[in-house]
Amino acid sequence: MPRSDFWSGLAVAGFGLLALLWMIPNYAGSNPFAQMPPELVPGIGAWLMLVCGGIVAVKGLVQILRERISFVTTEFNWAAVGWAAWPFVYVAVAIWFMSFIKITWFGAFLIAGMLLLLGERRWYMILGCSVVPVVLLYVLSVYMMRVGVV
Amino acid sequence: MDFSAVGAAAAEALTLASFIGIGGGVLLGYVVGVIPGLSRSVAISIAIPMTFYMSPYIAISFLIGLSKGTAAGSAVSAILLNAPGEASSAATALDGYPMAKQGKPKTALQIGLIASVMGDILATIILIFVAIPFARVALMFGPYEMAAILAFALVFIAGLSGGNIFKGLAAGGLGILLGTVGLDNQTGLPRLTFGYTELMDGMPLIAVAIGTLALSEMFVQSEKLRYERGTMSVALKKDDSDRMTWPIFRRILPTILRGTGVGTFVGALPGLGPSVGSFMSYGMAQKAAKEPERFGKGEPKGIAAAESADNAVIPAALIPLFGLGIPGNVSAALLIGAFAIHGITVGPLLLRDNPELLYSIFAGMILASVIMLALGWFGLMFFAQITRVPPHVVIPVVIFFCLAGMMLQGYGTFGLIILMGFALLGYLMKKYDYSFVTFLVAFIITPMLELNLRQSIILSRGNWEILLGRPIAMFFIACTVLALVTLIIRTFRTDKAAAGAPNSE
Numbered sequence: 001m002p003r004s005d006f007w008s009g010l011a012v013a014g015f016g017l018l019a020l021l022w023m024i025p026n027y028a029g030s031n032p033f034a035q036m037p038p039e040l041v042p043g044i045g046a047w048l049m050l051v052c053g054g055i056v057a058v059k060g061l062v063q064i065l066r067e068r069i070s071f072v073t074t075e076f077n078w079a080a081v082g083w084a085a086w087p088f089v090y091v092a093v094a095i096w097f098m099s100f101i102k103i104t105w106f107g108a109f110l111i112a113g114m115l116l117l118l119g120e121r122r123w124y125m126i127l128g129c130s131v132v133p134v135v136l137l138y139v140l141s142v143y144m145m146r147v148g149v150v
Numbered sequence: 151m152d153f154s155a156v157g158a159a160a161a162e163a164l165t166l167a168s169f170i171g172i173g174g175g176v177l178l179g180y181v182v183g184v185i186p187g188l189s190r191s192v193a194i195s196i197a198i199p200m201t202f203y204m205s206p207y208i209a210i211s212f213l214i215g216l217s218k219g220t221a222a223g224s225a226v227s228a229i230l231l232n233a234p235g236e237a238s239s240a241a242t243a244l245d246g247y248p249m250a251k252q253g254k255p256k257t258a259l260q261i262g263l264i265a266s267v268m269g270d271i272l273a274t275i276i277l278i279f280v281a282i283p284f285a286r287v288a289l290m291f292g293p294y295e296m297a298a299i300l301a302f303a304l305v306f307i308a309g310l311s312g313g314n315i316f317k318g319l320a321a322g323g324l325g326i327l328l329g330t331v332g333l334d335n336q337t338g339l340p341r342l343t344f345g346y347t348e349l350m351d352g353m354p355l356i357a358v359a360i361g362t363l364a365l366s367e368m369f370v371q372s373e374k375l376r377y378e379r380g381t382m383s384v385a386l387k388k389d390d391s392d393r394m395t396w397p398i399f400r401r402i403l404p405t406i407l408r409g410t411g412v413g414t415f416v417g418a419l420p421g422l423g424p425s426v427g428s429f430m431s432y433g434m435a436q437k438a439a440k441e442p443e444r445f446g447k448g449e450p451k452g453i454a455a456a457e458s459a460d461n462a463v464i465p466a467a468l469i470p471l472f473g474l475g476i477p478g479n480v481s482a483a484l485l486i487g488a489f490a491i492h493g494i495t496v497g498p499l500l501l502r503d504n505p506e507l508l509y510s511i512f513a514g515m516i517l518a519s520v521i522m523l524a525l526g527w528f529g530l531m532f533f534a535q536i537t538r539v540p541p542h543v544v545i546p547v548v549i550f551f552c553l554a555g556m557m558l559q560g561y562g563t564f565g566l567i568i569l570m571g572f573a574l575l576g577y578l579m580k581k582y583d584y585s586f587v588t589f590l591v592a593f594i595i596t597p598m599l600e601l602n603l604r605q606s607i608i609l610s611r612g613n614w615e616i617l618l619g620r621p622i623a624m625f626f627i628a629c630t631v632l633a634l635v636t637l638i639i640r641t642f643r644t645d646k647a648a649a650g651a652p653n654s655e
Contacts, residue, residue: 001648004582005582008578008582008584009320012320012324012584015324016320016323019327023342024342027340027341027342027343027344028330028341028342029334029337029339029340029341031336031337031339034336034337035604035607035608035611035612036336036603036604036607036608038334038336038337038339038341039341040603041326041330041596041599041600041603042326042327042330042341042342044323044326045322045323045324045325045326045327045328045329045330045592045596046323046327047323048319048320048322048323048326049320049323049324049327052316052317052319052320052323053316053320055316056314056316056317056320059316059645080376083373083376084369084373087368087369087372087373087545087549088369088570088573088574088577091365091549091553091570091573092570094553095553095563095566095567095570098553098557098563098566099563102557103550103553103554103557107550107554110546110549110550110553111546111547111549111550112546114545114546114549115542115543115546118372118375118542118545118546119375119542120542120543125543129543129546129547130546133547133550133551134550137550137551137554140200140558141558144203145202145203145558146203147558147560150554150557150558
């Protein structure tokens with residue numbers, strides 16, 4: 001907990017600082033005649049992140065020093081990391097694929113592939129679970145919302 | 151009260167389209183609630199794109215019906231699987247599962263259903279009688295009051311929806327920052343769009359909601375599959391003695407009424423949510439019982455207390471939403487988004503500008519409760535079967551609907567990339583215990599907060615002394631400071647206690 005608090009707090013505070021020093025001055029716009037400058041509210045958000053993230057990080061740091069534990073862990077379970085990461089990669093690849101082909105046309109393969117990877121082997125489950133949602137999407141988009149095939 | 155509007159609302163609620171829309175919402179909610187791991191907010195975020203083609207009344211009633219259905223449905227998996235569909239049904243499992251194991255699964259389910267429906271209907275009636283006077287008073291509020299109330303709600307939610315106030319406020323800060331993306335209303339200048347014209351209208355709400363709530367939850371669930379696979383549910387058998395009888399109902403009735411009171415009170419306060427309501431009600435029922443040692447071993451009052459409070463929270467959470475325009479939880483925040491999609495500003499202005507719609511929604515809520523009772527009573531066997539659907543089958547289907555929901559919105563690949571970014575953000579927030587509830591509520595109320603803050607600054611010409619003549623605004627500013635100080639002290643005390651405990655890492 002102290003280790004994750006330290007690193008997550010540092011990341012949040014770092015993002016807040018990045019927002020205050022670069023994002024807001026360059027991209028939030030400014031108008032000297034506006035009674036409330038456009039950068040005020042984004043600035044409040046960034047300050048909240050900087051201060052609160054900083055407090056979380058400092059609290060984590062104090063606990064790390066008090067308990068004399070290392071800042072990084074060497075006990076990585078790569079198999080667990082891989083298991084947690086593959087769905088992200090799978091969906092990211094699917095999104096890349098969706099820039100070429102509509103989800104209605106390949107949705108069944110998207111679901112079936114993931115079902116197989118998650119350990120489903122019953123053919124009737126794979127067929128039913130992958131085809132029925134796509135048919136529902138088709139009916140919804142074409143006949144009910146009338147936006148055409150998505 | 152405008153009785154012609156009330157009559158028109160009742161007539162609209164009794165149309166076939168209304169029955170289909172609300173009934174569909176309750177049925178879908180029931181199915182989603184029964185499946186462990188799929189929460190109310192996940193269901194609402196995925197369902198919002200489905201409401202684009204509906205009329206505003208049907209769309210909102212559909213989503214509220216969905217919300218009610220999930221609360222009632224989550225009791226089924228809590229009782230039969232000992233795996234609550236929602237965290238708020240965990241208290242139901244304490245007595246529901248032991249009762250089911252004792253050969254009384256149907257009785258436990260019927261007690262849960264009756265308590266759910268009664269809690270829901272009574273809280274809806276309270277909502278109707280409280281929200282309208284509340285909104286009338288709120289119409290007299292100016293921008294000073296609204297800005298102060300919004301700031302108070304944000305701090306309150308940040309402190310109560312997660313354990314650590316600093317993490318909650320940091321998440322709220324990110325929500326505020328991202329809530330300002332898009333064209334600035336006053337200057338017309340693009341803010342934080344980084345040159346992307348797609349961001350001129352702001353971060354797409356659907357991408358933020360589906361990403362942080364639904365898609366990230368599916369990633370969390372798929373990670374859990376490595377460690378835990380499906381469990382078998384208690385089967386329902388044909389047994390005439392296994393049913394709820396009149397003496398049981400009479401015994402649990404006072405508990406249901408108390409649970410409804412607790413749930414309504416907790417729901418009306420921003421940030422607390424149904425889990426707090428159900429556990430608080432369970433604890434109070436145990437304290438009030440003559441034989442408290444029977445709790446946790448299949449006591450019907452335990453199920454009734456938890457379920458009545460859990461369901462009473464849902465209509466009660468709409469009191470600050472309809473009265474002040476403040477979302478008390480994620481589901482209410484998503485409803486604001488759904489209202490916005492249909493071009494309606496929720497809050498006290500709804501009563502002034504669109505009273506027919508407000509009354510129609512109230513009528514639709516009552517109808518949803520009745521449909522919930524009928525569906526739950528006659529569909530018990532069907533919903534019991536759904537508890538057997540394993541999570542590894544649910545995850546790919548939900549991911550598909552998350553991606554499809556974005557495509558229906560018309561954002562294309564850019565929207566999908568944003569969706570993926572927010573899914574990663576939601577995953578990290580859940581992993582490192584940063585309140586995604588505060589993040590989402592802050593994201594949604596930021597435009598309203600900024601508008602009221604801007605009007606306050608313009609009207610006061612930067613002179614803060616004007617606040618001294620606004621007692622309500624001063625009261626809420628004082629409450630904000632008090633809540634902040636109290637929550638900071640509580641966080642430090644909790645951390646100190648945790649640091650003193652062995653094996654804190």
